[in-house]
Amino acid sequence: MHFDLADLRLFIHIAESPSLTQGARRAFLSPAAASARVKALEGQLGSRLLYRDSRGVELTPAGQRLLQHARLIMRQVDYLKSEFTEYGTDAAGHIRIFANTTAVTEFLPEVLAGFLAARPGVTVDLQERLSxxxxxxVLDGAADLGIIAGPVEVSGLQVLHFSTDRLVLAVPLGxxxxxxxxxxLRDTLAYQHIGLHEGSTLLSFLREQVEKLGQSLALRIQVSSFEAVCRMIETGVGIGVIPESAALRHSRTMQLAIVELDEPWAVRERSMLVRDLEALPGSVRALIETLRSKGREL
Structure with missing residues (x-):
């Protein structure tokens, strides 16, 4: 059985697009040519890979399995290319990172700014995702590196601890x-909370904890950053659960009081997730080492 790398990349484009036409466009092919290539793949595998209708395409179970393998294969091809670039082993390449809200908004921008400034040949795709x-x-190969807070119980991944994250309650003075x-947490639910935007990892986590108490989280307003949360709290709009690092930083310039939370989940280990550290290209390993060094300061 022979697979063409171009066909695997085309299949990934189609799977990640709402339609075969858009997937073909991303691969710089006509819809007819893309359809013929997919049919050839299906013939090789003896399995149907896509359901097609007027609304677009949907992967079959066999298509889902092929997508997972195709992503891993193309990732390894990209790694191979990056290892033999003229820039050297850690100074070039493309890194895709899936991270939680705190990482995306609190410390990754600073870390990545210095990391990228020192490596002109490296590009990064940073996406905020739920845990x-x-x-x-990371398991499917859609991301090279995952950054998460809290316990991770999954096989097939290496979990690299790099810092500790504590959640606290921020309230206005007085x-x-x-x-x-x-x-x-139960004692805070009588008050209106300031929350992050829908889809943020922290908001989803807090809602889960509140639901376990059989109650609901009263959100007065949702905003896009911890700075905005703190500004709302400072003016008396509500209270909020945020990382201690954000609360301490903003309390230097805002009128905030920080209250410790008596919950086992308030202290969370920050970890990096990878499939195989030794198999990663030099640029990803260099970023991991940078994050480990930064973790001592977080």
Whole structure:
């Protein structure tokens, strides 16, 4: 059985697009040519790979399995190319990262700025994802590196711890909860909260914890950053659960009180997820080492 790399890349484009036409366009092919190539793949595998209708395409179970293998194969091809570039083993390549909200907004921008400035040949695709999607993305080969907080229980991945993340409650000065000792989350639910945007990892995590208590999270407003959350809190709009690093930083310029949370999940280990550290190209390994060094300061 022989697979053409161009066909595998085309299949990935189609699977990640809403239609065969758009997938073909990404591969610089006509829809007819793309359709013929997919049919040839199906003939080789003896399995139908796509369901096609007026709404677009949907992967069959066999298509899902091929997509996982195709992503891994093309990732390894990209790794091979990056290892033999003129820039050297860690100074060129493309890195795709799936990360949680805190990583994307709090420390990755600073880390990546220095990392990329020193390596002109490296490009990065950074995407904010939910924890389950981060794990799945690394497993499937859709991402080279995942950054997550909290326990990770999955086989097939290497988990590299690099720092500790603590969640705290931020309230305005003079608030009834300001100055109190460690509080369980339940004691905060009588007040309106400021939350992050829909799809953020932290908001999804908090909702899960509140649902376990049989209650609901009263959100007064949702914003796009921890700075915006803190500004809302400072003016008395509500209270919010945010990472301690963000709370400490913004409390230097804003009128905020920080209250410790008495919850086992408030302290979370930050980890990097990879499939096989030794198989990664030099640029990804260099970024991992940079994050490990930065983790000592977080």
């Amino acid at each position: 389950r999607d981060i794990v799945r993305g 608030h009834p909860l300001a100055g109190r000792g460690p509080l369980p």
